[in-house]
Amino acid sequence: MTQDKRKVAVLVGSLRKDSINRRLANAIAKLAPERFSFQQLTIGDLPLYNQDRDNDMPEQAQRLKREVSAADALLFVTPEYNRSIPGVLKNALDTASRPYGKNAFAKKPGGVIGTSGGGIGTALAQQHLRNVLAYLDVPLLNQPEAYIQYSENLVDDAGIVTDEKKRAFLQAWVDAYVAWVDLVLSAPR
Template sequence: MAGIKVAVLIGSLRQDSFNRRLARAVERLAPAEFSFEHVQIDHLPFYDQDFDHEYPAPCGTLKAQIKAADALLFVTPEYNRSIPGVLKNALDIASRPYGTNAFAGKPGAVMGASIGATGTALAQQHLRNVLAYLDVAVLAQPEVFVKFTDGLIDADGHIGVESTQKFLQGFVDKYVAWVKRFVAH
């Protein structure tokens, strides 16, 4: 089977992001045939419907990266019980104008990490609602709400807690099977 390209959208801009660490951990657990590209969303202008006639270069690049991917992975923190504005902005840019949705038909998954007890449950639910409208086939189970603690995952994605490693491996195994249902390579 040829390689499967996964576009990774991380909703956190923080340099030492827990969610970036979580994404790296998942990438380390995936089979070699899966490659992960972190899509930069921090430099995008705010979506404006005037773009629909002539997209700025960074917006066109974002759409091209999403279109070129076989699958999607969304890793989001929770800000004020929802997804960060930077992530919503990227979703709006890559799905517009009407009829040019770069996300449509792609398989994906949603996960997130937070220091809070409920992880990113509400943000993920909001994101799942948006992705349903954007025609992304989102893996339903297992849900991944990680309560981040010191030593859980280092900056390179090494997992320091065996039960977390086992749980995330189970998620990766389901995600890989999910993606392969949609991707014919």
């Protein structure tokens, strides 16, 4: 039995050109099977969400909603800023989930991961993000959790995880994510 190609919308919560979380997102895509395709969505150009525009959303917001709607699954790769998620990521969540009743994220299987230099990785940001995604009706992979402490050259320029132990851990996480996405998408809706 062959399985359909899975389209994954990736939201990276960092705007930095050399973002370590973008590097992590690239590495995850390389660890996934070929039947999974990953598209990193642009969120840095979104105007701040304003409910007054719900009936006339700016083109950037409409684009994001279309891209999320076209995806089969979601991957959130977040840094931790001041013990929470970056504002740009929260703005993207608010934008694509509105107006009320037209939530582009609903029912799409998701995964949450991130990296930072701190000892707890992005644990608190991920917990805050999970709270928001629960409200947005995103069925999330709960285990294993992945709080990756960034180290120099964790991911090389080709998107390869250079640390053998971290690569094995990330491969296990990706395998669980792939199985989760397949499980949720194969369930009757």
